[in-house]
Amino acid sequence: GAGVSQSPSNKVTEKGKDVELRCDPISGHTALYWYRQRLGQGLEFLIYFQGNSAPDKSGLPSDRFSAERTGESVSTLTIQRTQQEDSAVYLCASSSRGQANYGYTFGSGTRLTVV
Amino acid sequence: ELKVEQNPLFLSMQEGKNYTIYCNYSTTSDRLYWYRQDPGKSLESLFVLLSNGAVKQEGRLMASLDTKARLSTLHITAAVHDLSATYFCAVGRRGTSYGKLTFGQGTILTVHP
Numbered sequence: 001g002a003g004v005s006q007s008p009s010n011k012v013t014e015k016g017k018d019v020e021l022r023c024d025p026i027s028g029h030t031a032l033y034w035y036r037q038r039l040g041q042g043l044e045f046l047i048y049f050q051g052n053s054a055p056d057k058s059g060l061p062s063d064r065f066s067a068e069r070t071g072e073s074v075s076t077l078t079i080q081r082t083q084q085e086d087s088a089v090y091l092c093a094s095s096s097r098g099q100a101n102y103g104y105t106f107g108s109g110t111r112l113t114v115v
Numbered sequence: 116e117l118k119v120e121q122n123p124l125f126l127s128m129q130e131g132k133n134y135t136i137y138c139n140y141s142t143t144s145d146r147l148y149w150y151r152q153d154p155g156k157s158l159e160s161l162f163v164l165l166s167n168g169a170v171k172q173e174g175r176l177m178a179s180l181d182t183k184a185r186l187s188t189l190h191i192t193a194a195v196h197d198l199s200a201t202y203f204c205a206v207g208r209r210g211t212s213y214g215k216l217t218f219g220q221g222t223i224l225t226v227h228p
Binding site for chain 1 (some may be wrong): 156158160203215216220
């Protein structure tokens with residue numbers, strides 16, 4: 001697609017439920033990133049995919065968080081047994097390997113609220 | 116561990132004035148990005164700086180990179196209200212064109228008439 005697409009744009013969930021967030025990167029972008037942004041804060045790295053492998057998942061905060069990617073396409077970030085501290089905007093970005101000149105393109109994010 | 120620090124974190128400017136936002140980072144890198152974020156919106160790429168001494172300009176914004184000092188600056192010239200936003204710098208791992216970016220805390224810029 002023309003840009004990075006994320007869904008849903010907003011999600012309200014009850015504490016303890018599982019949620020799935022989806023990211024559809026720009027077509028042809030081999031690299032995909034997930035970040036978390038808490039209210040009023042900077043971006044916190046979660047995980048990076050190159051193709052469908054994840055060379056760096058050092059930012060996943062706990063084993064309740066997992067992510068997968070199908071080929072060089074859609075990625076889903078799953079949060080199990082959500083907690084209130086998981087409330088944040090989850091941003092996805094994609095880039096093309098070797099195309100650092102163009103930077104990373106971010107999606108509009110999923111605003112997750114855990115009540 | 117790479118750390119990225121921006122200052123100031125809050126910047127209130129009058130229209131027409133000049134100011135500079137600083138971005139310091141803790142380990143060697145030659146890959147520095149500046150992003151803009153409007154309230155409730157995602158991040159918009161402003162500049163990509165990939166070598167020591169790189170300088171890029173777009174409108175009233177100019178960014179530079181000094182890899183020896185581990186410092187990037189974002190200079191604002193003759194500020195206008197439309198520049199009000201949060202500005203982030205982000206640093207990537209040296210020698211690669213991919214991989215995670217580490218972000219600064221962001222600088223909230225407000226331009227007053």
